[in-house]
Amino acid sequence: MKQSNRGRFTAWYRGMMALAALLAAPLAWAQSADPKEWQLNMGRGVTHTARMAYEAHMVALWVCAVIGVIVFGAMGYAIFAFRKSKGAVAAQFSHNTKAEILWTVIPVLILIVMAWPATAKLIAMYDLRDSEMTVKVTGYQWMWKYEYLGENVSFTSRLDRESNRVRQSGEVPTVANNPHYLLDVDNRLVLPVDTKIRFVITSDDVIHAWWVPALGWKQDAVPGFVNEAWTNIEKPGVYRGQCAELCGKDHGFMPIVVEALPKEEFKRWLASRKPKPAEPAAPAEAPAAPAQEAPPATPPQPAAG
Template sequence: MSLKHNNIMTKGLVLLGLWLGGIGSSQAEYKLNFQEPVTAVAREIYDLHMLVIWICLGIAAVVFTMMIYSIINHRKSKGAVASDFHESAKVEVAWTIIPFIILIAVAIPATSTLIDIEDTSDSDLTVKVTGMQWKWKYDYGDGVSYISSLNAEHNRARQRNSGIDVTQIKNYLLEVDNELVIPVNKKVRFLVTSDDVIHSFWMPAFGVKKDAIPGYVNETWTRVEKTGIYRGQCAELCGKDHAFMPIVIRVVSDADYKIWFVRKKAEAEIAAAEASADKVWSKAELMAKGEDIYKGKGGCFGCHGIKGEGIATFPKLVGSAVTTGPAAEHMKTVVKGRPGTAMAAYANQLNDLELAAVITYERNAWGNNASIVQPADIKASR
């Protein structure tokens, strides 16, 4: 009987072990503590965190030992007789004062770390970070400004019933279309704000977390010591797709940063020139570009669905009055937004060409069949 019992136990344990050990297949791991710190601030926070943990464990050891000792020994079944002491000024004063002193010991290093964290002076570079439902905008000034949203493939995979096995996707939910790029060993200052609701800019390996609040411009900074790619996520609940607006920061050498910046700037200029040139685009060109924007940068599908079917209270685009009606109304909706609804104005987020493309796509995809829109039309409508 007991042998059989043992057998079941063993089987259970083996199964449990297999399940716990299934690390390689699903890329999962048992990470028990903070991510490896790569900035001085993150290291200070780590040390502080460990200090407090050890203090807590020390106190726990004393209190729990005492309780466990009395639970084992001072029980009626062992014949313990209750004493009736119920006061002791000395003891009570002691256990008020000793914790107080311990707290002061914690407060001192905490204060100095805090002052370091908030010292944003003498930065080498400033990046403006704007949280938006549900993407980030990075603005370096000097014409380099772009939107960073969840990688399109991940975005498809994370839809309910997508049929895609997310465990096969590398860095699932932690990959974006446009990374934030910063140079190594430079003090980078982030000015953090928001376009709609509150978001929070969190990069665990840097020890940086700052809320993005509309109307506020918050400041934080970092100086990363190791090149590499670092990943984080929005930390403040910001609505439906809160889980799907990752932050990916690529830290590169100073030289690489300069090259990247020049290239990014040139790309932006070319795109702007292309968009404002009064070129007439073919429907196929516009549709292809539009699909990219609809499912990527523009993030339209997030509310209106990957097939324009609409999500929750957000309107569907298949056969709707706006997408199949006059182009002017459609352009107005996308370019200027719909005040009083969640529909933002895309005038500043997308250029004329991109707007024309995405509107054309919405008017002609999924069985819709309406007029196409050219960049020149957008320009005129602005």
């Protein structure tokens, strides 16, 4: 019996250690903006708003992890130490006022501690002041339209032809042959780094949602409404996302690709997308002056008689 109990305790202990390792593993996976295979935790992202969301998430995760370890640890200990085979008898009691006050006050305090920084971060995520440029995002079935307000540059972005061909042909995509299957577009949204960018987001037909995980937020695109958000990308690169609101039969085929460039490179790109000014028309030739008519000839005078 003692050997059996020791085996059960060893199994329980190993299970708790495995749980702790599983909770700690996401910390290593979250160091990069790019998703990793079998990644369980969210990433840090490449913007200030993304890091704020990550930090709030980790605080909540660790609070829940600690509570879980305490609660399930106490349950495991009680099940093992006070089992019926050892002669344990269930306690008989109605209530304990002090215990009830304690397990009410402690959760309230935990919620206040968690809500205070989360609220401050949420307010900061909607602070659009001092934005340096504005991009209008409009959702369509099933593509996105981007407009650089004040720059006379706009274009649509939809699923790239290769992904569209593969999905309709019945081929089985592979990572080697299609590394960005259903996550590539024909026209990327190009943005500068180290620039506070304001987004105004709407829709022309049904509800969509513009979501790029590395940028740290998701915003609904609702017809008839304009939602706002902002970002400040700190690292050049290519970041991918998707429509995150079920919007019809091709909902899964309207990806988002953001390419972040250094400021000077972005300026050159933006200048290349602007319409070229029309060449001035050649001046019209002046009409030729009409030829002057010769004065009528004087008829000959009859000779005097």
